[in-house]
Amino acid sequence: MTRVLVVEDDPQLVRALVINLKARTFDVDAATDxxxxxxxxxxxxxxxxxxxLGLPDMDGIDVLHALRVWTQVPVLVVSARRTSEEKVAALDAGADDYITKPFSMDELLARLRAATRRTAAAVPGEGSLTVRTEDFTIDLLAKKVQRQGRDxxxxxxxxxLLEVLIRNxxxxxxxxxxxxxxxxxxxxxxxxxxxxxMAQLRRKLESDPSHPRHLITAPGMGYRFEG
Structure with a gap:
């Protein structure tokens, strides 16, 4: 069973998260600082x-830095801080995702499931050296890309740039x-x-560069590879 640690000092929000997570068969621990x-x-x-991020004894960014010293566990920041600078700071510190308050519980749970799925799938081996999507195939070892059968x-x-995105x-x-x-x-x-x-990569890889399916932009924050 997947175990989630909720780090939040608002008792009502902690209660709501614990109830919703347990209802979806997560094990839950909670911390208020x-x-x-x-x-x-x-x-x-x-x-x-x-x-x-707004904890009573230390900033959540410091907690994130401390976690990243010894673990790569997925960390989803759930914060009322909304500026691009604060979001970028959290991502640069090692956050896997950033969700602003107030939020949809369904969206938060979907992002949580996606983060834990990615971790479960990230098992090193030969299979991880090849990335296949509906539009293209990437052989990371040979450094080759094929789209519709053509190099x-x-x-x-x-x-x-592509390798960094695929690694994450x-x-x-x-x-x-x-x-x-x-x-x-x-x-x-x-x-x-x-x-x-990124525009160049989309022109070369995406079937519709103006509506990318794999090379995704989060405005003001960063990019991610989906596929």
Whole structure:
């Protein structure tokens, strides 16, 4: 059974989340502050964490940093903070998703299920070296892409960008992280590079580049690969 750690200091919201999660056969632990969250995470090894940022003893970003020292468990931030800067900061700190309050319980549960499915599917092996979608096939080992039976040529930078997204398949990757991994530490603010290269990848891979199914933009936050 999937175990979820809810980190939230609002008792009513904790109660609603616990009831809804248990009704869908999740095991649930709850923490009302950052210190308790880190202690429980170390003891119970949850399969996913729902993390509020406004905790009474420490900022949720600090909790996220502490978790990422030793675990890659999916962390979904659930916060009233709405600015792009705050969302980007959480994603750069290692969050897998960001949900703003107030939220639809159905949407939150769907995102939680998606995050835990991705983790369960992320088993290393030969199969993970090939990505197949309805539109194209990517052989990561051979660095080859085929679309409709034909080879697609990608530049080294396009390859690097695509590989980072696939390595985080289904997970939103922040703009700063992408820029630093692909272009280097000095390029953390050059978001125009991402727009240009993502447009190029969509033209080469997507059947309808103006309505992409696989190379998805989260405006002001980052990008993710679905497929």
């Amino acid at each position: 950052g210190a308790s969250a880190l202690r429980i995470a170390g003891e119970s090894t949850p399969d996913a964490v729902l993390l509020d 697609v040529r990608l530049t080294p930078t396009e390859w690097h 398949r289904g997970r939103l990757v922040g703009q700063k992280q992408l820029l630093q991994e692909v272009w280097g530490p000095a390029y953390g603010t050059q978001t125009n590079y991402l727009r240009v290269y």
